[in-house]
Amino acid sequence: MPASRLIILGVAVAAAGGAGYVAKNMVAIPAPVVVDSGVQKPQIALQDVLVLSGDVPMGDTLGGKIRWEKWPSDGVNANFITRANEPDAADKLKDSVARMAMYAGEPLRRSKLIGEGQSFMSSILPSGMRAVATSINADTSAGGFILPNDFVDVIMTRKADASAGGAGGFITETILKNIRVLAIDQTIQEDEEGKKTRVGQTATLELTPQQAEIITVAQQMADRLTLALRPVADAQEKVVGEADYLVSGNGRRGTVRLIKSGEISEVGARK
Template sequence: MAPSRVIILGVAVATAVGAGYVAKNMATPAPAEATPESVQQEPAISLTEVLVLSADVPMGAPLGGNITWQAWPSDGINDAFITKEQDPNALEELTGALARVPLYSGEPLRRSKLIGEGHSFMSAVLPAGKRAVATQIAADTSAGGFILPNDNVDVIMTRRAPEGSGSASGYVTETILKNIRVLAIDQNMQEDEEGKLVRVGDTATLELTPQQAEIITVAQQMADRLTLALRSVADATEKVDEEADHLLSGSGRRGTVRLIRSGEVTEVGAGK
């Protein structure tokens, strides 16, 4: 076969193949565009407005304007949360409430952490059956100013030894109360000898039983100095079985009255 015919035949075959490919593509319908109805809808997340802290609130401080409504996933809401659906007026009603514990920004608000408006903070945090007693302290008798609310301390009494007791130093030191919780401590800023600001406490309020309250009241009259000794947090649950109840009853004797004059203590019979 002549070369020219071979070339013509090859061109014809190639043209036929190309035409067939084009015809096939033209016959295939273009894919339909996706419409909103054909797209599978993602399930919507149910949201509920919850009352949360918009700023930190220290223990004992009023909430004020530090609370706001915020949308939360309904599945993650605790029964203790305050929701707008159940309590729509909570934002206005709770502005005067006090924080029973420290509260932090972004935290959902719980009524169990609040003290109602008009109620005393100290009486609200005081456990049933306990007494809050204020004790005069100074920087050198309060662990250098490191004692803070909720710390536990021992109360140490130092007083002049009675005449004839044989005390070489002339003073007697005794731990009268152990593992006592500090409810509050009054602190202010003062300058030390180098001009640096330091925190100094004037008064500590202690959580006591009625008998412990009587013990420390007597000790305040007898003592030349009361010292607070800071205890480890690991001792907070330690049970204390002994205290200086002899200051009240004369080493367990009943029917006596203690008379305190100028720091000197004498006991007389209750009928005398």
């Protein structure tokens, strides 16, 4: 081989080796990563809160539908039940009865449970109100489409007094307006299986003491009491013009109201 080629080949080998050495020194060696094997503490403080693991209808027991769930401490309400304050609450409350419908994921509150020794109806009745039952059937309850928590008007129908020179017939009057239905028979909420109508024999209504007296008098006077279903949009409507005359005595005290043959009369009360 000619000497010139040997010289060129030697120079090329030397250049390649030098380039490799330079490139090797230019590559940065990454710093070793130190992995902490210990468990890191959470950045947000958490507490165990008793929550619903399933829907609980009004009047049902909680059963196994409650569990402890971690919540941020800043989001824990004073009414929540926490494991820190009541570690055995899940066992103690599993037989409690819901006084209103509750839903999965909702924190459990004692205010939504029936207190020990209380009956169900008295626990769901608002303060100052009365629960009064009245007989109904399909003809007098919107064909059975009235359900608990619906609002109704109460209509009284009675025979007119023909002996006073009138033409007889019937008199119809709305005696109570916008009244909430608490229960139909023993059912206090809509059927869970999707049954949308219920033809019961008795409707329990939520009434003020004055309204309770009105419907008691009307039940004695009326040939029929009818419940007329109202729209949900009217639930907050202010009620005026009820049949207060049935019990008010026209504003007079010391009178007794007598009902005979569907007619009202008043006599002075004995002292």
